[in-house]
Amino acid sequence: MRAWTVPAGSKSIDELRAVEQPAPAAGPRDVVVRVRATSLNYRDQAVVAGQYFGGAVSRDTVPMSDGAGEVIAVGAAVSRFKPGDRVAATFFQPGAPPAALGSPLDGVLREQVALNEDGLVALPDHLSYEEAACLPCAAVTAWNALFRSGRPTKAGDTVLVLGTGGVSIAALQLARAAGARVIATSSSDEKVERVKALGASDVINYRRTPEWEQEVRRLTSGRGVDCVVEIGGAGTLARSMRSLARGGKIALIGFLAGREGDTNPTPLMMTGSSLHGIFVGDREMFEEMNRAIIVNRITPVIDRVFPFDEAPAAYKFHASGAFVGKVVITV
Numbered sequence: 001m002r003a004w005t006v007p008a009g010s011k012s013i014d015e016l017r018a019v020e021q022p023a024p025a026a027g028p029r030d031v032v033v034r035v036r037a038t039s040l041n042y043r044d045q046a047v048v049a050g051q052y053f054g055g056a057v058s059r060d061t062v063p064m065s066d067g068a069g070e071v072i073a074v075g076a077a078v079s080r081f082k083p084g085d086r087v088a089a090t091f092f093q094p095g096a097p098p099a100a101l102g103s104p105l106d107g108v109l110r111e112q113v114a115l116n117e118d119g120l121v122a123l124p125d126h127l128s129y130e131e132a133a134c135l136p137c138a139a140v141t142a143w144n145a146l147f148r149s150g151r152p153t154k155a156g157d158t159v160l161v162l163g164t165g166g167v168s169i170a171a172l173q174l175a176r177a178a179g180a181r182v183i184a185t186s187s188s189d190e191k192v193e194r195v196k197a198l199g200a201s202d203v204i205n206y207r208r209t210p211e212w213e214q215e216v217r218r219l220t221s222g223r224g225v226d227c228v229v230e231i232g233g234a235g236t237l238a239r240s241m242r243s244l245a246r247g248g249k250i251a252l253i254g255f256l257a258g259r260e261g262d263t264n265p266t267p268l269m270m271t272g273s274s275l276h277g278i279f280v281g282d283r284e285m286f287e288e289m290n291r292a293i294i295v296n297r298i299t300p301v302i303d304r305v306f307p308f309d310e311a312p313a314a315y316k317f318h319a320s321g322a323f324v325g326k327v328v329i330t331v
């Protein structure tokens with residue numbers, strides 16, 4: 001079968017390699033999935049660039065965590081799935097401790113993958129494979145941030161999402177479905193109308209308005225927001241804290257604005273707010289989110305789809321930042 005690998009020691013997208021691998025066999029509790037679509041997350045860029053936690057991969061590794069496809073075979077002891085079922089893999093696969101697809105485990109940028117049945121969820125019927133491939137990392141992270149960590153987001157809340165990538169746009173969609181107002185930030189004026197069309201009430205250009213927390217406070221009549229989907233990390237955390245309403249929360253997810261910092265935590269204390277570290281989520285959260293996606297007929301936002309042979313071009317387009325939501329590779 002065809003696969004792409006990140007070679008041991010890889011430092012750039014140009015090192016991605018197309019290879020032939022033997023098709024996987026199913027162990028007793030495994031399900032063999034014919035992967036139909038995958039989606040890129042920021043971490044996939046870090047893995048191929050040798051900058052993911054721990055540095056470059058130490059063995060040739062099939063990249064990417066997020067995939068959806070069709071069950072083509074099951075092991076003798078499998079009870080949750082049967083051939084023909086449409087499934088997506090969970091980001092963390094069962095194990096002690098659980099481990100992530102795409103590093104350290106081999107990922108889904110290949111035609112077939114064999115996974116333990118407990119590392120899969122059924123797809124919402126209304127989603128295509130491309131749309132479903134957007135869910136396992138970005139959307140589950142957004143679900144965990146909004147509804148499972150700290151006070152759950154509810155109707156009438158205001159949520160601030162930083163940037164317009166996979167996690168932030170999933171959070172926008174899920175928060176709107178819960179009846180919340182969403183304010184977004186973006187580096188790009190071109191993205192403003194697209195993000196408003198998805199339901200953001202306001203979009204602040206954080207390059208032209210570097211003190212965007214003041215604009216957040218102005219837009220909320222001084223009250224601040226109930227939740228910040230914080231994908232900037234050390235570089236944005238201080239402003240996120242100053243964006244909060246009393247009793248608000250920050251879901252700390254990413255580090256796109258810098259990993260090192262010396263942030264004064266006093267604003268959290270003064271507003272009685274909380275800070276929650278988020279690391280994707282588990283299968284139960286994925287299934288809970290899928291129920292909300294079905295009820296609310298949510299379809300993930302795909303900016304562009306690339307064919308399997310053009311995986312390096314997909315990585316380069318994603319690395320350019322010139323997208324809203326998700327970039328997908330079909331298999």
Ligand SMILES: NC(=O)c1ccc[n+]([C@@H]2O[C@H](COP(=O)([O-])OP(=O)(O)OC[C@H]3O[C@@H](n4cnc5c(N)ncnc54)[C@H](OP(=O)(O)O)[C@@H]3O)[C@@H](O)[C@H]2O)c1
Nearest residue numbers: 042163164165166167186187253254255256257278279280
């Ligand atoms: N902890 C977890 O469980 C978890 C899970 C998923 C992702 N993450 C992390 O969360 C972050 C986002 O991941 P992703 O996959 O959603 O990324 P992505 O799809 O690649 O989106 C990146 C977007 O973030 C925005 N951005 C970049 N620098 C920014 C800055 N300084 N301030 C505000 N926004 C900025 C940009 O939006 P504009 O072009 O609109 O400015 C960019 O398009 C990454 O750091 C990733 O590692 C963590």
